[in-house]
Amino acid sequence: MSKxxxxxxxxxxxxxxxxxxASGILGTTRALLKRVAENGAGAVTIKSISREPREGHKxxxxxxxxxxxxxxxxxxxxxxxxxxxxxxxLQDVGVPVIASVVGTHKDDFVRVIEGLSGTEFSAIxxxxxxxxxxxxxxxxxQGTPQATFDxxxxxxxxxxxxxxxxxxxxxxxxxxxxxxxxxxxxxAITAVNSMGPGMIINIEAQKPILSFQVGGVTGDALxxxxxxxxxxxxxxxxxxxxxxGGVSTGRHAIEMMMAGASAVGIGTGVYYRGIDVxxxxxxxxxxxxxxxxxxxxxxxxxxxxx
Amino acid sequence: MISTRxxxxxxxxxxxxxxxxxxxxxxxxxxxxFFERKIHFNPGQFVMVWxxxxxxxxxxxxxxxxxxxxxSVLKKGPFTRVFHSKKAGDRIGIRGPxxxxxNLQINSCVVGGGIGMASLATVIDTLPDIxxxxxxxxxxxxxxxxxxxxxxxxxxxxxxxxxxxxVDLLDEIIKKQHFQKVYTCGPEPMLxxxxxxxxxxxxxxxxxxxxxxKCGFGVCGQCDCSGQRVCVDGPVFTTSELNxxxxxxxxxxxxTGERVFINKQ
Numbered sequence: 001m002s003k004x005x006x007x008x009x010x011x012x013x014x015x016x017x018x019x020x021x022a023s024g025i026l027g028t029t030r031a032l033l034k035r036v037a038e039n040g041a042g043a044v045t046i047k048s049i050s051r052e053p054r055e056g057h058k059x060x061x062x063x064x065x066x067x068x069x070x071x072x073x074x075x076x077x078x079x080x081x082x083x084x085x086x087x088x089x090l091q092d093v094g095v096p097v098i099a100s101v102v103g104t105h106k107d108d109f110v111r112v113i114e115g116l117s118g119t120e121f122s123a124i125x126x127x128x129x130x131x132x133x134x135x136x137x138x139x140x141x142q143g144t145p146q147a148t149f150d151x152x153x154x155x156x157x158x159x160x161x162x163x164x165x166x167x168x169x170x171x172x173x174x175x176x177x178x179x180x181x182x183x184x185x186x187x188a189i190t191a192v193n194s195m196g197p198g199m200i201i202n203i204e205a206q207k208p209i210l211s212f213q214v215g216g217v218t219g220d221a222l223x224x225x226x227x228x229x230x231x232x233x234x235x236x237x238x239x240x241x242x243x244x245g246g247v248s249t250g251r252h253a254i255e256m257m258m259a260g261a262s263a264v265g266i267g268t269g270v271y272y273r274g275i276d277v278x279x280x281x282x283x284x285x286x287x288x289x290x291x292x293x294x295x296x297x298x299x300x301x302x303x304x305x306x
Numbered sequence: 307m308i309s310t311r312x313x314x315x316x317x318x319x320x321x322x323x324x325x326x327x328x329x330x331x332x333x334x335x336x337x338x339x340f341f342e343r344k345i346h347f348n349p350g351q352f353v354m355v356w357x358x359x360x361x362x363x364x365x366x367x368x369x370x371x372x373x374x375x376x377x378s379v380l381k382k383g384p385f386t387r388v389f390h391s392k393k394a395g396d397r398i399g400i401r402g403p404x405x406x407x408x409n410l411q412i413n414s415c416v417v418g419g420g421i422g423m424a425s426l427a428t429v430i431d432t433l434p435d436i437x438x439x440x441x442x443x444x445x446x447x448x449x450x451x452x453x454x455x456x457x458x459x460x461x462x463x464x465x466x467x468x469x470x471x472x473v474d475l476l477d478e479i480i481k482k483q484h485f486q487k488v489y490t491c492g493p494e495p496m497l498x499x500x501x502x503x504x505x506x507x508x509x510x511x512x513x514x515x516x517x518x519x520k521c522g523f524g525v526c527g528q529c530d531c532s533g534q535r536v537c538v539d540g541p542v543f544t545t546s547e548l549n550x551x552x553x554x555x556x557x558x559x560x561x562t563g564e565r566v567f568i569n570k571q
Binding site: 024025026027028029031032034035047053054055056058059060061062063064065066069071073076077078079082086200202204205207209211267268270271274275 | 318319320321322323354356358359360361362363397399401519520521523524525526527528530532533534535553559560561562563564565
């Protein structure tokens with residue numbers, strides 16, 4: 001078997017392979033991040049941190065359906081002060097660790113990033129796109145070009161780390177929002193967040209199952225939409241795109257990279273294939289590359305474009 | 307993974323509404339709710355119980371027969387207070403079963419503290435000759451007295467059985483009788499002491515842990531214990547697994563995801 005390269009460089013961060021654990025998946029503790037890294041992730045993302053502690057929505061918060069997952073966790077997190085104590089000695093994790101930072105006001109993002117300044121995160125991801133948490137993301141109007149520009153500019157002012165802005169697939173003008181982020185100094189776009197919100201009703205109980213009633217849709221149902229968003233973004237912006245949405249096999253990851261993703265986030269795939277989904281996806285990518293005589297994964301980025 | 311969920315239509319993690327067909331009072335604060343439902347279940351696994359418009363929490367199954375399953379519930383907080391108010395004919399939602407159960411071996415012992423006894427009850431049903439140690443604060447909290455014969459009981463106040471802890475009683479019994487394995491469930495400081503005691507006698511333990519849970523199927527990370535997901539990697543862990551879990555017996559994780567010290571009892 002021929003040797004192939006799957007390592008990628010994303011905003012000067014070297015990843016052994018292009019898989020990244022998506023925010024909200026197994027990102028609660030340093031020990032768990034390390035376990036995800038041991039299971040093959042090229043980089044890992046923590047569960048989003050806000051200024052104050054949050055319990056999030058009541059259960060049920062995460063359920064699945066025939067084509068994916070529906071979740072409304074509601075940004076449960078211990079708040080920046082406690083998080084800064086949990087996420088120390090990040091070199092122990094073994095791969096780059098990405099911080100995910102959420103806020104209601106511009107000042108919140110600044111305060112959280114300053115609170116995490118003593119830690120060793122490799123990049124900061126800012127989701128401006130959560131569809132199911134009042135005060136945050138879409139429900140706080142953060143998904144508009146202007147709000148995205150303002151928040152990104154403010155974050156740029158206080159950190160020299162690479163900034164990834166995570167966008168919603170719901171908005172029709174995703175490229176306009178991405179350009180606003182790029183103009184404000186973002187280093188990459190993470191595309192996409194969960195779509196929706198959606199709702200699943202238990203017909204015997206005659207009630208929505210999620211306690212918040214609605215939640216973000218991820219998994220297989222999201223993938224074609226994510227691929228389209230990434231394809232459009234690749235043409236529209238110069239900064240790299242991190243593709244997320246329904247990746248659970250090597251073929252999915254390759255498809256996303258051909259659409260234009262430089263790296264690929266995996267979330268719901270952990271449910272479909274276990275915690276070692278990262279390892280499995282990489283093995284499948286390598287096999288596919290060998291079968292198709294491609295020696296470097298970087299060569300397929302954007303290959304679906306004319 | 308699929309085989310444990312045959313009772314669900316597909317691999318879909320959604321609650322199925324089941325009707326309460328009987329309720330048994332086990333103690334002043336513990337009721338067992340029975341449901342007519344066939345389920346593939348290994349002792350030590352758990353289900354998520356949904357009360358619509360309220361919340362969803364993990365519970366072990368404490369009775370399992372042909373088409374009948376039972377869940378023993380300690381009245382403790384807002385959720386279990388509402389659960390206790392449910393009547394026969396009312397419906398609740400159940401999804402699962404989830405997690406890894408006990409590896410059952412003959413010539414073993416169960417050590418249950420408080421409501422932890424519920425998760426060991428199906429172990430005892432499967433291994434009828436097993437030695438049973440049950441501890442409670444006082445005689446009124448002892449569970450399953452009619453169900454299981456020859457239990458070795460202990461209470462903190464001495465109102466029934468041995469006066470002292472399950473760990474003290476286990477120590478006395480181990481001196482006279484060798485076990486292949488000790489299965490235990492209860493407050494985590496007790497579990498920690500049981501494991502430490504068994505290490506002294508070179509007996510392997512299997513311990514069922516309790517953490518606040520969200521998804522129940524291993525994606526959210528809420529129930530982390532030193533990199534192990536209690537919902538899918540557990541809730542039952544062996545001595546050798548626990549040896550690598552620094553948080554065991556010391557640190558739990560709150561609803562916000564903060565790692566905090568467990569209150570010593």
